[in-house]
Amino acid sequence: xxxxxxxxxxxxxxxxxxxxxxxxxxxxxxxxxxxxxxxxxxxxxxxxxxxxxxxxxxxxxxxxxxxxxxxxxxxxxxxxxxxxxxxxxxxxxxxxxxxxxxxxxxxxxxxxxx
Amino acid sequence: xxxxxxxxxxxxxxxxxxxxxxxxxxxxxxxxxxxxxxxxxxxxxxxxxxxxxxxxxxxxxxxxxxxxxxxxxxxxxxxxxxxxxxxxxxxxxxxxxxxxxxxxxxxxxxxxxxx
Numbered sequence: 141x142x143x144x145x146x147x148x149x150x151x152x153x154x155x156x157x158x159x160x161x162x163x164x165x166x167x168x169x170x171x172x173x174x175x176x177x178x179x180x181x182x183x184x185x186x187x188x189x190x191x192x193x194x195x196x197x198x199x200x201x202x203x204x205x206x207x208x209x210x211x212x213x214x215x216x217x218x219x220x221x222x223x224x225x226x227x228x229x230x231x232x233x234x235x236x237x238x239x240x241x242x243x244x245x246x247x248x249x250x251x252x253x254x
Numbered sequence: 255x256x257x258x259x260x261x262x263x264x265x266x267x268x269x270x271x272x273x274x275x276x277x278x279x280x281x282x283x284x285x286x287x288x289x290x291x292x293x294x295x296x297x298x299x300x301x302x303x304x305x306x307x308x309x310x311x312x313x314x315x316x317x318x319x320x321x322x323x324x325x326x327x328x329x330x331x332x333x334x335x336x337x338x339x340x341x342x343x344x345x346x347x348x349x350x351x352x353x354x355x356x357x358x359x360x361x362x363x364x365x366x367x368x369x
Contacts, residue, residue, distance in 0.1 A: 183360040229296050240348050240358055241310045244296030
């Protein structure tokens with residue numbers, strides 16, 4: 141099965157700076173990589189995802205990059221704002237053909253300092 | 255709101271008891287996946303149901319079982335509760351399977367506390 145490692149576990153940045161969270165995965169057949177944001181006491185919300193046929197995807201201040209050779213993908217948040225403070229999870233398919241049976245990373249607590 | 259509703263929102267049970275959690279999928283979604291999220295950890299995949307059949311199971315013992323009904327709503331049952339079962343239980347609904355999946359929306363979860 142898939143193994144997903146995420147780091148750092150905590151990240152503090154000044155408002156307006158950029159934040160980068162990295163994940164590695166083990167199954168070279170994995171082809172779908174979502175990122176979720178979870179605020180305290182709330183459900184995980186999909187913020188961006190990428191499929192293995194592209195190397196980068198961007199949505200306003202959020203971007204995800206994928207390196208299939210190295211089996212890692214990263215979340216980039218630019219111009220951070222206090223409302224970006226939350227726990228962020230990366231995920232990958234549990235096994236080939238199970239795109240929506242996800243293995244999650246352990247999470248990154250992002251704090252944006254005003 | 256997401257369209258995925260879970261009930262109850264909070265629940266306290268005693269060790270050894272049984273519990274049933276419910277999930278109503280978003281309209282048009284025929285696949286429901288269940289996850290367990292312990293405090294401070296990422297969600298762990300329990301199992302998935304597609305058109306009333308189990309379609310994949312994570313590393314959870316048989317005392318975790320489920321059902322999906324013709325209207326695609328789903329139940330998660332846990333027997334012989336243990337203290338370590340205390341967690342947030344999330345369901346996610348979607349359409350289709352594998353690479354043909356569309357949408358993947360989490361409900362707000364059920365917070366289960368076992369004492």
